[in-house]
Amino acid sequence: MESSNSPLFKKGDLVVPVVRRPGDCPNCRIGRPDNCSDGKKHEAGITGLHGFMRDYFYEAPENLVLVRSKDLSKIGVLTEPLKNVVKAFEVFEKVSTRAVYQNQFSTYEGKKALIIGSACEAFLYAFVAREYGFTTYMANRHAIEDTKLQMCQNFDVNFVDYSKDVNFPDNFELDLLIDTSGDPSTIVRFLRKVNYNGVVILFGTNGKAPDGAITGNDIDWIVERNITVCGSVDAARIHYEKALDLIQKWHLGHAGVMSKMITGIYKPEDTSLFTVKPAGEIKSVIKWNDIE
Numbered sequence: 001m002e003s004s005n006s007p008l009f010k011k012g013d014l015v016v017p018v019v020r021r022p023g024d025c026p027n028c029r030i031g032r033p034d035n036c037s038d039g040k041k042h043e044a045g046i047t048g049l050h051g052f053m054r055d056y057f058y059e060a061p062e063n064l065v066l067v068r069s070k071d072l073s074k075i076g077v078l079t080e081p082l083k084n085v086v087k088a089f090e091v092f093e094k095v096s097t098r099a100v101y102q103n104q105f106s107t108y109e110g111k112k113a114l115i116i117g118s119a120c121e122a123f124l125y126a127f128v129a130r131e132y133g134f135t136t137y138m139a140n141r142h143a144i145e146d147t148k149l150q151m152c153q154n155f156d157v158n159f160v161d162y163s164k165d166v167n168f169p170d171n172f173e174l175d176l177l178i179d180t181s182g183d184p185s186t187i188v189r190f191l192r193k194v195n196y197n198g199v200v201i202l203f204g205t206n207g208k209a210p211d212g213a214i215t216g217n218d219i220d221w222i223v224e225r226n227i228t229v230c231g232s233v234d235a236a237r238i239h240y241e242k243a244l245d246l247i248q249k250w251h252l253g254h255a256g257v258m259s260k261m262i263t264g265i266y267k268p269e270d271t272s273l274f275t276v277k278p279a280g281e282i283k284s285v286i287k288w289n290d291i292e
């Protein structure tokens with residue numbers, strides 16, 4: 001931030017801009033445009049507002065979240081994907097209370113979570129699942145690089161390459177399934193492993209994914225087990241704040257893993273990023289100027 005008359009900020013502060021801007025519906029009016037009731041919110045860089053892909057931008061203080069530690073200058077960009085994850089876990093906490101979900105100690109130890117996908121959000125979902133205490137799996141239909149495996153190991157996350165016809169044990173029952181792929185066939189594949197009172201969170205979207213069939217037996221599985229299937233999109237200011245707290249905690253407790261999430265830093269004029277997916281990419285960053 002260059003300058004501000006706001007009592008909230010001073011020159012040189014690091015900030016993260018909030019993406020969604022409220023409309024007039026009740027959810028928007030209470031600061032939760034992520035739960036907008038009529039779709040009339042706006043999203044910077046997506047609908048109705050310009051984004052932040054430029055050297056400088058003007059923004060009102062109420063749309064900025066302060067990054068309290070300069071230590072996060074390089075990894076603070078992870079706030080954007082992580083705030084979505086924090087909000088999705090808020091959804092999980094709400095819907096899981098429809099029955100007793102936790103173990104006899106009222107914790108999540110011993111509960112199993114599986115995250116479909118291995119891109120940036122999948123890692124962050126897995127890391128947050130570990131925060132809760134879930135035995136956590138991340139699954140994709142291909143292997144991942146050793147550096148990514150090491151990141152999983154650092155957080156005690158188990159990676160599963162299910163292209164290798166992995167046979168899960170008979171008692172492998174998921175309590176939480178999170179999809180970041182948007183691929184119907186993959187979701188259904190794991191849906192039938194979800195346990196009684198389990199929760200399925202759909203986060204990934206992919207309009208180009210091949211059609212997938214959901215069968216009567218799949219519906220039966222969901223109904224007979226009281227499984228909750230819900231979508232979750234975006235996040236509100238409170239989730240940005242919590243995401244920054246998590247990034248700070250992980251920066252201290254998982255030395256090096258957070259910085260490895262940033263797999264490439266590009267100049268604005270290097271547009272190759274938009275045509276060729278960089279090898280081993282987790283999070284690519286475009287650096288617009290030399291302000292640290």
Ligand SMILES: [Zn+2]
Nearest residue numbers: 023025028036
């Ligand atoms: Zn609204």
